[in-house]
Amino acid sequence: MLSKAKIKFIKSLQVKKYRKQEQCFVVQGAKSVQELLTSGFEVTMILGTTDFLRQLSPNVKAEIIEVSEKELSDLSEFQTNDSALAVARMKVKEGILVTADEFALVLDDIRDPGNLGTIIRTADWFGINKIIASEETADFYNPKVISATMGSFARIEIYYTNLAEYLVNTTLPVYGAFLHGKDVHDTDFGSGGLIVIGNESRGISESLEKFITDKITIPRYGKAESLNAAIATAVICDNVVRRKFKV
């Protein structure tokens, strides 16, 4: 039975302030809930239709509530939710270690939740699992972000921090896309480093430019002024793995 208090609690988690207060977030849709259950997140509550709950492992340790499709879709403000919803506890990272033989993304104010979700999904495709994000970057636990990751949220570590303070201390190469950098097709990315992705409107902040050790450029053959931030991330990551695993 889904009480009014629970409905209110779940809806409150759409707002960052309440997520922070409760240290909880919502995952919607059967596929994403399944991914959540195989991840390291502590799940506190699962709402599912009869069909969904029938397939659930009996070992799942969470409060389980059977709901109708109607109840689920009433809880979902931005997508049609098919058969499940879960509440899990946030993990707050106090730091993230990037070793010299791996790549990590550094997100410089990615504001759009859809873009952040797509960047996470893309990073996960290319085997990049660590993200350092500026404090102005969209909240990882925003339901729109979780949804756009298509389940990849479960495999990514993200750490929000002041990027200038973070980058001043790194000894890794720091790549960033600029208009007049080295052609990304000809760049040898080596075995590891940080890839800075700039904000949707203004690109990489002026205050971070001095930390970029390797300016790169995605070659343009047409006339668009710029690429979407998630698109640029994908093209850079594809060139990184093309070099790292094949040359």
Next chain:
Amino acid sequence: MLSKAKIKFIKSLQVKKYRKQEQCFVVQGAKSVQELLTSGFEVTMILGTTDFLRQLSPNVKAEIIEVSEKELSDLSEFQTNDSALAVARMKVKEGILVTADEFALVLDDIRDPGNLGTIIRTADWFGINKIIASEETADFYNPKVISATMGSFARIEIYYTNLAEYLVNTTLPVYGAFLHGKDVHDTDFGSGGLIVIGNESRGISESLEKFITDKITIPRYGKAESLNAAIATAVICDNVVRRKFKV
């Protein structure tokens, strides 16, 4: 002076049925309106703030109406519009010729307007200006599509048709991404061809698979099940141009 009838007319163009009936569409935002004015589209009406209109060429042939920022933002349902809005006449393509020395995209039911807009912007970056779209693909003239193209709509030709009937007649190579195709890094795309991009949920339709002459794959090093359609487009296009202009 912006009459109630004009407000009603402009708002009606958010709906496909009325766009079709009027053969007109709306472009929002100063940058996009500027791109529109340098394109081949016939512009029938420009709404702008005092500042925007001051910079307008006196040669512009369209009805010009000075409006306040408030009036503009009231007309925009999905974005904050800064200083301009235009109405232009649609161009209905009765066909599109792709020659053997160029690439074109073939969109197999791209449903999301944001994805379509991002695909158009990405194609324009890579110098691909022709798109053949299935009839189920989102409408090019949807304001969300126009907005997501970031001005690239002005440089792209798009033709909606039955893809099976279109592909059966082509003599060009037809590339499409599948899970077990040839590594896109090692594919020689030659000088031209058609690149089929599958639907967001189901990929390339079974009914179109027989027309694919070259199955390709974006290599995966992580665990995401799939890539967003616009992301896959970008990675494929980047590999196409890397080969076409450099090897």
